[in-house]
Amino acid sequence: MNNWLKIALLTSLPVLSHAHTMSPFLLPEVFDTKAASNISFQSAITVEKFFVAGNNFKTSYVITQPDGQQKPVTAAATLKRFNIAEVDLPTDGTYRIRTQDAVGNSGKYALVDGRWLRVRPVRAGMQNPAPAKAAETATAQKAPAPTQPPRMIAADQVPANAKTLEVTNHLIAESYVTKGKPSAIPLPSKKGFEFKLLTHPNELYAGESLKAQVLMNGKPVPNLEVDVFKGASSYEPNAKREQPHVKTNAKGEVEIKFEQAGIYLMTASYPEANPDATKKPATDNFTYGLTVEVTE
Structure with missing residues (x-):
């Protein structure tokens, strides 16, 4: 079956309910040509990691060519659940x-009685007749004590x-495609959240590892969890998608070993979820997804 047709069929499946957080992904038609x-590619938000597109998100794309030049690309088709786009491959690399x-x-967050609480919109028909006092809202003094703080x-x-x-x-979300012989991959920009790949992403084989360094504005991010998911088609309902997660070391470096051939999605969030609501949230949060193919 044609790879692109296979992708289109897979993304037509319903999204299952999972506890995993949603992640962006970018999936090329092929990784090596x-x-x-x-070639064509798609992008979407996934819950069912990761062949099933859950929701679309508004984005444009930037293609970094083998010579380092960057070209903007817009989606050829913007659908409810995913984008489809095309990229030219004028030279090898x-x-x-x-x-x-x-x-x-x-x-939006609000500081109420020493805790940063996420503000949720008021749903139609559920407005309270009068706002409760801050102390009553945050600590529920007039209600049975909750098992966890709000x-x-x-x-x-x-x-x-x-x-x-x-x-x-x-x-x-990002991915890499090689035409002909692989060439050097772009260096990090040292702006925002990035994965500096220390292993070429188009030269991955089963039993080997992908090594990378996770950076935030060019500085290493230590002790950050990276989740790994293996793609599986609709014909593999019992396939094990979730792989063992890994953490970056003190230098922000991470090593991800692939036991089997297939397509994999690596995801990370920065900063990680804060279990202590007394800490002020970061004003900028990043959710990242890297898609690679591992061959035999």
Whole structure:
């Protein structure tokens, strides 16, 4: 079956309910080609890691060519659940395809009684007749004690004098395609959240590893969890998608070993979820997805 037809069929499947957080991904039609003048790719948000597109997100793309030149690319088709785009491959070498200026839903937090609570919109028909006092909202003094402290608050319950904070969620997805012989991959820009690949992504084989360094504005990110997922088709309902996760070391370096051939998605979030709501949230959050193919 043609690879692109296979991708299209897989993305038509319904999304299953999972506990995993949603991640952006970018999936090329092929990762390695001998003489194609262009290839297609798709991008989407996935919950069912990762062949099933859950939702689309607004983005353009930037293609870094083997000579280092960067070319902008826009989607050829923007659908509800995913984008489809094409990229030209004018010369031999390795191309990086990366989303650009993509943001998820923004978030708002309010500091109530010493805790930063996420502000959720008030749903139609569920407005309270009168806003509760801040102490009643945050600590539920007039209600049975909850098993855990509250982490959210309705917009109409936020005290008028509460400090608030807007949070931007940045979505980054990238992949690499090689035409002919592989060439050097682009160096990191040292801006924002990046994976500096120490292993060529188009020369991965079963039983070997991908090595990378995770950077934030050019500085190593230590002790960050990286999740790994193996693609599986609709004909493999019992396939084990989730692989053992790994963590970066003190230098921000990570090694991901692939036991089997296939297509893999590596995801990471920065900063990681903060279990202590007393800590002020970061104003910028990053969710990253890298797609690679591992061959026999």
